Amino acid sequence: MRFLRIGPTGAERPALLAADAESAFDLSALTPDIDAAFLAALTPERRAEIAARADAGEFPAIEGRVGAPVARPGKVVCIGLNYRDHAEEAGQPIPAEPVVFLKSSDCVVGPDDEVLVPRGSEKTDYEIELAVVIGATARYLASPEDADAAIAGYTITNDVTERAWQLERGGTWDKGKSCDTFNPMGPWLVTADEVPDPQALGLRLSVNGEVRQNGSTANMIFNVRHVIWYLSQFMTLHPGDVVNTGTPAGVAMGLPNQPWLSVGDVVELQIDGLGSQRQVLGKA
Incomplete structure (x- = not known):
């Protein structure tokens, strides 16, 4: 459904x-x-x-x-550097364990809502991600296989990021991740029974008609089950929580000319079976 x-x-x-x-x-x-x-x-x-x-x-x-297909998520938990090609373009080693950070839940907006370039922003970037919506409490799961029972379904998110604030303003990621409108979500919550293999989904993102990201969830370092199991060892996941599972290569930060997003740009995203998004960049 x-x-x-x-x-x-x-x-x-x-x-x-x-x-x-x-x-x-x-x-x-x-x-x-x-x-x-x-x-x-x-x-x-x-x-x-x-x-x-x-x-x-x-x-x-x-x-x-x-x-957004989920009302008032309790929290938005994110996994960084979860695709090998993205870790390589970021100049980072392949993580031994999932890299975890949080986004403010009030940065969640609809899939086609305006994304605002923050005041003073220098390096606003995009990231297409498969998002997992939690449907049952997950706490200290015994194994990755147990994650299936905690997953209500899947959707698309754009993990919009201000890279200068993420990486150059004090060593924490959250301030570059949680600006207003920085987590477009949707259009649909597709229930898990309609996504038989979340590790076989194509992800595509374009800016002004130019394809920037074209990857597959098959290339995740830590798959969906592992991510949900892993998070449950450190925090309780509740129904309505959302987990962003990482992005493939092609973000502006990793391209030679670093084409950061600007006011007026149009970003379009699609994941197989989960629908599509379209955002126009505005000014905060």
Whole structure:
């Protein structure tokens, strides 16, 4: 199933994408939002019930702006340098363990919302990432295989980054990662049963029509299961949390002329089976 949220910023309604991927059904009669409580209760039986009610025409059509598919994530946990080619272009050794950092959850916006170049920014960059949405509490998982039970589904994120602030302003990454609008998410939350192999997805990102990133999740250093298991040893993952799993090569920082993002640029992202995003860069 593919869930999304439709409506003005701050007033989105929960929705189910129709089979034609061109229309959606309003789920407001079923749940207040696509939030932690909804995800925690999203069992196979619940999915079957929702599908049957949609087929019976119980939910009205809805259209409008598409917001982030998860309401108010508790936290956004990120994995850095998780593709070999990206670590190489960044001039960093292959990590022995996942590199972990956090983004402020209030930098999450919709997939097609404006991304703001921060005031004083010198090096705003892009990163297409497969994001994992947590659907069950994960704490001290015994093995990577146990991660499957904690995953509600997958979506796309753009881990927008101000590189000067990330790397040149005191040695911590978070300040270059958490600016307003720096985590476009969506368009859909695709449930895990519809993504049989998250390690076989193509990822593509272009800027002003020029392809910059063209990779595959097969090239992750630490796969999705390992990442969720690993994080659970250090923090509790709760339903509604989001995990950004890293980006392939091709970011502006790694290109010869370092073509940083500027106001007016158009960034387009796509991951196989998960939909697409399109952002225009504005000024904060």
